[in-house]
Amino acid sequence: MFIETLEIEHFRNLSSVHLEFSKGFNVLYGANAQGKSNLLEAIYTLSFLKGFRADRLSDLIEFEGERARLSAVVCTGSSHTRLGVELEAKCRHAYVDGVPCARARDYLGLLRSILFVPMDVGFLQAAPASRRTMLDRMVFTLKPSYLIDLEQYQKVCKQKSAVLRAENPDESLLDVYDAQLLQLGTRLLEARYEYMVLLSPHVARVFKAIFDSSCHCVPVYKSSSLFDPVVFDSDSGMIGLDVLIKSYRDALEKGRSREIARQQIVLGPHRDDWSLSLDGRQAKFFASQGQQRAMSLAMKIAEIECLRVEADIEPVFLLDDVSSELDPVRHKRLFEYLNALTAQTFLTTTSKEHVHLESIGRIFRVENGSIVHEQQ
Amino acid sequence: MRARLGKAENSEYPMQTKALQDLIDAFAKLPGIGRKSATRLAFYLVRQPEEVSQELADAILSAKERIRFCETCQNLCENSPCERCSKPVRDENVLCVVESPQDLIAIEATREFHGRFHVLHGAISPLEGITPNDLKIRELMARLTESSFTEIILAMNPSIEGEATAAYLKRLIEPLGITLSRIASGLPMGAQLEYADKATLGRSLLDRRTL
Numbered sequence: 104m105f106i107e108t109l110e111i112e113h114f115r116n117l118s119s120v121h122l123e124f125s126k127g128f129n130v131l132y133g134a135n136a137q138g139k140s141n142l143l144e145a146i147y148t149l150s151f152l153k154g155f156r157a158d159r160l161s162d163l164i165e166f167e168g169e170r171a172r173l174s175a176v177v178c179t180g181s182s183h184t185r186l187g188v189e190l191e192a193k194c195r196h197a198y199v200d201g202v203p204c205a206r207a208r209d210y211l212g213l214l215r216s217i218l219f220v221p222m223d224v225g226f227l228q229a230a231p232a233s234r235r236t237m238l239d240r241m242v243f244t245l246k247p248s249y250l251i252d253l254e255q256y257q258k259v260c261k262q263k264s265a266v267l268r269a270e271n272p273d274e275s276l277l278d279v280y281d282a283q284l285l286q287l288g289t290r291l292l293e294a295r296y297e298y299m300v301l302l303s304p305h306v307a308r309v310f311k312a313i314f315d316s317s318c319h320c321v322p323v324y325k326s327s328s329l330f331d332p333v334v335f336d337s338d339s340g341m342i343g344l345d346v347l348i349k350s351y352r353d354a355l356e357k358g359r360s361r362e363i364a365r366q367q368i369v370l371g372p373h374r375d376d377w378s379l380s381l382d383g384r385q386a387k388f389f390a391s392q393g394q395q396r397a398m399s400l401a402m403k404i405a406e407i408e409c410l411r412v413e414a415d416i417e418p419v420f421l422l423d424d425v426s427s428e429l430d431p432v433r434h435k436r437l438f439e440y441l442n443a444l445t446a447q448t449f450l451t452t453t454s455k456e457h458v459h460l461e462s463i464g465r466i467f468r469v470e471n472g473s474i475v476h477e478q479q
Numbered sequence: 480m481r482a483r484l485g486k487a488e489n490s491e492y493p494m495q496t497k498a499l500q501d502l503i504d505a506f507a508k509l510p511g512i513g514r515k516s517a518t519r520l521a522f523y524l525v526r527q528p529e530e531v532s533q534e535l536a537d538a539i540l541s542a543k544e545r546i547r548f549c550e551t552c553q554n555l556c557e558n559s560p561c562e563r564c565s566k567p568v569r570d571e572n573v574l575c576v577v578e579s580p581q582d583l584i585a586i587e588a589t590r591e592f593h594g595r596f597h598v599l600h601g602a603i604s605p606l607e608g609i610t611p612n613d614l615k616i617r618e619l620m621a622r623l624t625e626s627s628f629t630e631i632i633l634a635m636n637p638s639i640e641g642e643a644t645a646a647y648l649k650r651l652i653e654p655l656g657i658t659l660s661r662i663a664s665g666l667p668m669g670a671q672l673e674y675a676d677k678a679t680l681g682r683s684l685l686d687r688r689t690l
């Protein structure tokens with residue numbers, strides 16, 4: 104799929120932008136804080152009805168503005184669809200060919216984009232929260248309904264935390280939220296587990312291909328309510344999903360007094376973590392610098408391959424200034440790979456010189472919220 | 480020099496008088512009104528003739544004075560018990576519990592419901608400081624012990640807060656042995672009853688499931 108045209112109104116610092124894109128590489132260059140990433144975030148928001156650097160919808164709306172509007176014509180095969188998103192401080196509306204969508208799940212999935220941000224490069228050493236965000240993003244790109252469950256789970260967590268912070272927590276209210284958390288949390292665990300099962304062979308294969316054919320690299324899931332990590336390696340026989348869910352249920356049931364004492368939710372999918380294992384050892388501690396760099400690239404390519412192979416989806420790529428983080432060798436590899444995919448790619452950079460591409464489709468100069476197509 | 484309106488996100492324009500600032504603050508406290516709209520309303524009012532403000536102030540005060548909660552259904556009314564509660568209905572034994580007066584009107588408009596109503600005036604949301612004690616739940620429980628309802632329909636919104644409120648009420652009402660039902664999930668999650676179209680809302684009432 105690819106984006107033909109994009110219109111933006113009052114989104115972050117982009118007051119009014121109307122652009123036509125290339126089906127191949129679109130390079131956006133300019134100094135920092137001029138609006139390059141905002142354009143990527145606009146495309147991301149059209150995909151997922153939320154930003155990738157914003158906690159609240161209001162963060163996405165231009166200063167002094169009441170609502171932001173995004174509209175894009177997306178081509179999939181031979182069909183053209185106009186997607187629209189309207190954001191207000193407390194609500195969002197989605198449109199398909201001008202018709203409002205009553206439910207987010209009717210909209211999510213119409214535009215699939217894969218985001219690549221500098222944090223993804225150093226994910227092994229990053230904070231668990233960033234790594235969780237990265238995993239959640241991978242899962243909902245493949246399975247959009249996961250995003251709805253995730254947002255609801257997070258809402259319930261906030262409500263329950265508010266009860267725990269009260270002077271005398273209302274236990275029957277805690278029971279109500281625990282029931283909601285168990286239902287939603289179980290769905291999150293199922294989706295993450297299923298995703299890692301699909302992803303694992305891709306990670307192993309891509310790592311062997313781009314780095315070392317003798318090394319075996321697979322993802323690992325660390326549940327906050329289970330002592331042993333789940334290694335997603337069919338050879339070593341992983342812990343079943345039922346064990347994962349049961350341990351979460353037990354933790355919810357038994358954790359009440361600890362949660363009241365600490366005034367916060369101690370365990371659950373929002374506290375889980377993941378990583379990679381290299382030849383049976385934790386990559387975070389045992390992999391060399393070179394291996395870790397190769398792993399971050401392998402992860403990204405595996406994510407793309409997983410989406411292509413398992414769901415037959417050709418997403419658009421959003422690369423937010425990754426050139427600065429990726430070493431030259433890995434950088435070249437990534438672009439060779441993306442070139443071969445012939446997928447639509449949006450790439451931000453501070454300097455055109457950082458981009459070594461054989462065929463750039465279009466170049467845009469970004470300056471102070473205006474985006475201008477540069478004739479080559 | 481002219482003050483640049485709306486430039487400062489959190490109020491305090493240097494050239495603004497305290498009275499104007501107080502008015503903006505008062506408007507901004509109202510639901511659905513942001514600082515920008517509050518500022519616009521305040522500037523509009525001070526530019527209008529005094530009668531406009533007088534009429535508005537009178538309307539607010541007299542509404543506040545005359546409108547009360549109905550002692551039976553807790554809906555807003557001028558005389559308690561309200562008109563609705565004073566008239567006989569076809570299904571005297573069925574009670575529909577809603578979050579707000581707007582939801583009551585939406586359900587009534589479907590013409591699929593012919594029982595009694597109870598308005599909670601909100602949904603449980605500790606995050607916003609709304610606990611069960613802030614809702615008309617005590618009044619609901621008192622009403623249930625006095626009346627002979629055979630079915631209670633929990634018609635909270637299909638939101639996290641609405642579901643939590645329904646689950647909380649279920650725990651309270653279950654021991655009384657009254658049949659409980661929840662409006663069907665044909666309604667989109669996150670949808671608001673007051674905005675749902677009549678056909679969908681009517682359908683979800685008919686398709687209600689027993690809890």
Ligand SMILES: [Zn+2]
Pocket residue numbers: 549550551552553554560561562563564
């Ligand atoms: Zn009444």
